[in-house]
Amino acid sequence: MTKKRAYHHGDLRRTLMSEALGLIDERGLDGWTLKEAARRAGVSHTAPYRHFDDKDALLEALALEGLDAVRDAMLRAAERAEREDASDARRALLDVAFSVVRLALNKPALYQVTFSGARPNSIAQLDAAAETTAFGTLRTMVERWQHAGLLDAEATPRDLALALWATTHGLAALLATGRLDIPKRKQRELSDQLVGALVDGIGR
Structure with missing residues (x-):
C-alpha cells in the first residue's frame, strides 16, 4: 500500500532507482531486469516506462x-x-x-x-x-x-x-x-x- 501510494504521489522514479540499486547490490549490473525492479516497487511491469525508456535509461x-x-x-x-x-x-x-x-x-x-x-x-x-x-x-x-x-x-x-x-x-x-x-x-x-x-x- 505504501509503495503504491508513493507511486501515485509521483515518487515512482525514485523508488525504481532505489530498488534497482538493491538488485545490483545483490546480483551485479547484469543480474536483474526492469520487471523485477517494478515488482519490488509494487507496481505493474509497464509502470516503469512512464519514467525510463528501458533498463539502460534507469542505469x-x-x-x-x-x-x-x-x-x-x-x-x-x-x-x-x-x-x-x-x-x-x-x-x-x-x-x-x-x-x-x-x-x-x-x-x-x-x-x-x-x-x-x-x-x-x-x-x-x-x-x-x-x-x-x-x-x-x-x-x-x-x-x-x-x-x-x-x-x-x-x-x-x-x-x-x-x-x-x-x-x-x-x-x-x-x-x-x-x-x-x-x-x-x-x-x-x-x-x-x-x-x-x-x-x-x-x-x-
Missing part, C-alpha cells in the same frame, strides 16, 4: 546521480578540512581523496553503476558536462593546492587532477568490490599512504 539516471554524489562528497570534505585547519592543504587533499573511497564503500552499487567499465554504451556516452563537473571540482581544488605550494605549480592542473582521480578511484574500486581485503580501520591509512606518496612524487 544512466543512477550514474548521473553517482557523479553528483562524488562531487558533493569531495566538496563537503574540502569544506570540512578548511573549517578545521585552513592552512593544512595536504590534510584537505587527503580528506577529499578518502571521501571518494568512503562513498564507494558506503554505496558500492551506486559506485559500480557510475564507474564500471561494463556499463552499457548509452551510459558510457553520458552527458559530458556531468562528469566534467565532478572532475572539474577536483581540478579546481588542485589549482588551490598548487597556490598553497602543496603541488607542483608548473604542472598542468588537469594532469595533476587526473593522477589523483585515477589513484583514488582505483583504490575505491578495489575496496568496494572486495578485491582488496583490508580491515576497515586500515582503509583510511592506506588511502592516505597512496595519495600521500602520489603527492610527494608530483609535489614541489
Whole structure:
C-alpha cells in the first residue's frame, strides 16, 4: 500500500532507482531486469516506462546521480578540512581523496553503476558536462593546492587532477568490490599512504 501510494504521489522514479540499486547490490549490473525492479516497487511491469525508456535509461539516471554524489562528497570534505585547519592543504587533499573511497564503500552499487567499465554504451556516452563537473571540482581544488605550494605549480592542473582521480578511484574500486581485503580501520591509512606518496612524487 505504501509503495503504491508513493507511486501515485509521483515518487515512482525514485523508488525504481532505489530498488534497482538493491538488485545490483545483490546480483551485479547484469543480474536483474526492469520487471523485477517494478515488482519490488509494487507496481505493474509497464509502470516503469512512464519514467525510463528501458533498463539502460534507469542505469544512466543512477550514474548521473553517482557523479553528483562524488562531487558533493569531495566538496563537503574540502569544506570540512578548511573549517578545521585552513592552512593544512595536504590534510584537505587527503580528506577529499578518502571521501571518494568512503562513498564507494558506503554505496558500492551506486559506485559500480557510475564507474564500471561494463556499463552499457548509452551510459558510457553520458552527458559530458556531468562528469566534467565532478572532475572539474577536483581540478579546481588542485589549482588551490598548487597556490598553497602543496603541488607542483608548473604542472598542468588537469594532469595533476587526473593522477589523483585515477589513484583514488582505483583504490575505491578495489575496496568496494572486495578485491582488496583490508580491515576497515586500515582503509583510511592506506588511502592516505597512496595519495600521500602520489603527492610527494608530483609535489614541489
